[in-house]
Amino acid sequence: MQQFDAIVIGTGTAGKSTAEQLHQAGKSVAIIDKLPFGGTCSQRGCDQKKILVGASELVARSGRMRENGIATAARIDWPELIRFKRTFTDPIPEKTEQQFAEAGITAFHGTARFIAPNAVQVGDTQLQADHIVIAAGARPAPLGIPGEELLTDSSGFMELEQLPNDIVMVGGGYIAFEFAHVASQAGAKVTIVHQGERPLEPFDPDLVKLLVKATEDMGISILLNAEVVSVAGEPGAFRVGIKQQGQERSLNTSLVVHTAGRPADLLDLDLDKAGVDYNEKGVAVNEFLQSPSNPAVYACGDVAEKGLPLTPVASWEADIVAANILNGNQQRYTETAVPSVVFTWPDLATVGMSEEAARKSGKTIRVSFSETTDWYESRRINEPISGYKLLIDEDAGLLVGAHLLGVGSDELINVLTLAINHKIPVESLRTTLFAYPTRASGLASMLK
Structure with missing residues (x-):
């Protein structure tokens, strides 16, 4: 040994x-x-x-x-x-x-x-x-369905020599949405099948609703409360059995991708x-x-x-x-706000508390929420939809949660992560002069 x-x-x-x-x-x-x-x-x-x-x-x-x-x-x-x-x-x-x-x-x-x-x-x-x-x-999470071995996992998707014309994504998390946007922009017809009431469950529901609309406007089909119960066929010609609200039906597709969690x-x-x-x-x-x-x-x-x-x-x-x-055991794992991003178009980003958790925390919470599709940073690139939701502890004057939708959210969320973890007062954020025009330059308006 x-x-x-x-x-x-x-x-x-x-x-x-x-x-x-x-x-x-x-x-x-x-x-x-x-x-x-x-x-x-x-x-x-x-x-x-x-x-x-x-x-x-x-x-x-x-x-x-x-x-x-x-x-x-x-x-x-x-x-x-x-x-x-x-x-x-x-x-x-x-x-x-x-x-x-x-x-x-x-x-x-x-x-x-x-x-x-x-x-x-x-x-x-x-x-x-x-x-x-x-x-x-x-x-990849085991699905426990007949034909599970016929699915391609996320690794396989990114190794495809050719992209099929039609694809079914099993699952409604960030991998499903990211892959769906990639495949759709590459010319494929994509269907997302998610067993829950809403996709992207860890993210803010109001911003998810906006992203879902933008996703569907791209031509991507999203089936909710739908469970994949079987997969049959052969590469290029699969039949996906789906149960949705008590009704069973099937989808014909060239590729089925497992995006239902890891x-x-x-x-x-x-x-x-x-x-x-x-x-x-x-x-x-x-x-x-x-x-x-x-x-x-x-x-x-x-x-x-x-x-x-x-x-x-x-x-x-x-x-x-x-x-x-x-x-020796001297360094402890401590909870910290960690940002997470769905790299779709536009990006969806989150850090800190959800609105539900913030309201249950006992803090006096002010919610600043708005769609910003008509703001300059969205209009100049003809962005389909954008918005934000910031959660502010009124008594402490601190940001406790930030949720962003729009191009540039993947970078702005880092600024807000810094603010949450280091307790930078909201007033300091609001009065900071950021480079203009950028997504961060809109923070003063978001924090009013």
Whole structure:
């Protein structure tokens, strides 16, 4: 059995950062991954998605400006776009493995399974360590329907050599909407099937309603209170069984994409053999991101029960885990406002409290909400719809929640995140002179 100071399971943002910090501090480190090294974000998630989103935004914006100064709308060449995307993603596994080798981190390809509280097995190799860090990421949620194996997941969608003419997205979260906007701007007919009453449930319902309208105006069909109950057929000719409000019907489509959520990837780990507790959110951890049931084990990133499944959160949690392994449990996980963005056209962004949570908090809440489609920043690009909702604690004079819809929301939400986390008074925000004309220059009007 090979002995290390620490074993890290997963080579994504959380795992790679933890391993590097531990090794730099003089620890012997092994790192394991069953997938190509580099993790989801850089190869199969947010980074490459944003490349596709960027292209679709160019098409959308040029199309909106037809007859307003732009003579010809842009068009997506899908094979060329995927080729460009691969210039970012293809080198990552080899580059990541090379970085581990140069740093002196011992890398293993394969599925890690616990065989004891402080030991794992990869293939025929057994490894033991004082500390084991689980950073295995997430996986597509099982749907439990006939024909589930016929679905393409989000990774597969972003590897398509050709984009089909018609696509069904199963699920109504941010991945479904982002992919739907990308595919629609590339010329596909898209249907989103969501089992809930409203899509994008973590986001502000009033702004979601506006985004849904803009999405439908693009020609994307959104079926709510609808459940996919079966998929049959073959590539290019699928039949999707749907149950909606007690009625069953079917959709014919060329491609069915699984966008119905990604739970923690725990299935292969044999956590019970390590005495590691877990739940539907992921590995159960305490304030130090340590397993209470097995102190040798820590967890960070999407696989841990705390925090949002976002890359910056994974990186932040990796810092906490590394510090606690190196210095004893001194650095605590503390709740902080973390922004989240749906990269559609236009963008939908949120940070802090929802209106419902703010009203239940006992604070005296003022809600500033308006549609801003007729504001200059929207009109100059012929933006289809935009708006905002800001939640203000009147007694404290502080912003407690911010929700934005419109081009530039992905950047402005960062300013408002800073304001919430560092308790910048609303009056200071309102009287700050921002560059004009920008989305931030409208803050004074939003905060009145």
